Amino acid sequence: MSLHSTELRWLAMDTSTDVLSLAVARGDQVWTQTLPGGAQASSGLIPAVMAMLAEADMPLASLTAIVFGRGPGSFTGLRTACAVAQGLAFGADLPVLPVDTLLAVAEEARWQRVQAGAADADVSVLAMLDARMDEVYSAAYQWTAVNQTWQGVSDLQVSAPEQVKATAAVLAGNVFEAYGPRLLAGPERLAALPTASALLRLAPALWAQGRAVPADQAMPLYIRDKVANTTAEREAMKAQAALAKAAETP
Numbered sequence: 001m002s003l004h005s006t007e008l009r010w011l012a013m014d015t016s017t018d019v020l021s022l023a024v025a026r027g028d029q030v031w032t033q034t035l036p037g038g039a040q041a042s043s044g045l046i047p048a049v050m051a052m053l054a055e056a057d058m059p060l061a062s063l064t065a066i067v068f069g070r071g072p073g074s075f076t077g078l079r080t081a082c083a084v085a086q087g088l089a090f091g092a093d094l095p096v097l098p099v100d101t102l103l104a105v106a107e108e109a110r111w112q113r114v115q116a117g118a119a120d121a122d123v124s125v126l127a128m129l130d131a132r133m134d135e136v137y138s139a140a141y142q143w144t145a146v147n148q149t150w151q152g153v154s155d156l157q158v159s160a161p162e163q164v165k166a167t168a169a170v171l172a173g174n175v176f177e178a179y180g181p182r183l184l185a186g187p188e189r190l191a192a193l194p195t196a197s198a199l200l201r202l203a204p205a206l207w208a209q210g211r212a213v214p215a216d217q218a219m220p221l222y223i224r225d226k227v228a229n230t231t232a233e234r235e236a237m238k239a240q241a242a243l244a245k246a247a248e249t250p
Contacts, residue, residue: 068098127141
């Protein structure tokens with residue numbers, strides 16, 4: 001970061017879902033962009049980043065750190081964000097700030113509630129992301145309004161939707177369309193993604209806690225090692241679904 005500037009400057013990116021979310025911040029000014037993720041993220045990420053930095057009139061070397069969603073999420077997406085964050089950070093001699101994507105989901109849900117008129121009060125959030133393979137990534141968090149801080153209250157885990165047990169006032173994530181009836185009942189459900197804007201809101205506190213790392217130490221967080229079901233497992237899942245459908249037929 002420039003010695004002539006005391007403002008915090010961030011570049012944030014998340015490619016852990018089917019959405020590519022980018023944001024840059026210079027002090028209180030924020031620029032955001034949302035693009036198609038998935039297979040397109042790897043080709044479009046760097047040009048989009050450079051265009052946003054130019055729009056914000058911020059040379060890469062002037063940043064405080066590069067923030068990225070480290071996971072869990074899409075294996076390919078996580079590797080893409082991590083590799084780009086590392087490459088840019090190496091070239092500009094910048095630190096990297098990895099952020100859990102489920103924490104970003106919780107923050108996005110909190111922000112949505114506040115923007116909709118809810119008081120910024122203490123709230124518990126169960127954050128969930130679709131892990132594919134008939135599973136869900138999940139973790140529970142507690143927001144304390146007086147301190148403006150998040151605290152994890154359950155471990156990050158991957159499980160079948162029915163096995164997500166943590167309770168919270170708000171259920172948030174991108175899992176409701178695919179797994180809604182199989183998930184916990186909750187008083188409030190919010191569709192939320194780990195946006196780059198959420199990463200920016202989380203960044204100052206994580207930076208103050210010393211969570212930034214050198215570029216070569218930035219790593220994705222997968223939670224599980226398995227990328228896809230085997231053919232036999234897919235056939236077994238189809239058979240199970242067929243049986244369940246048959247059982248519902250009068």
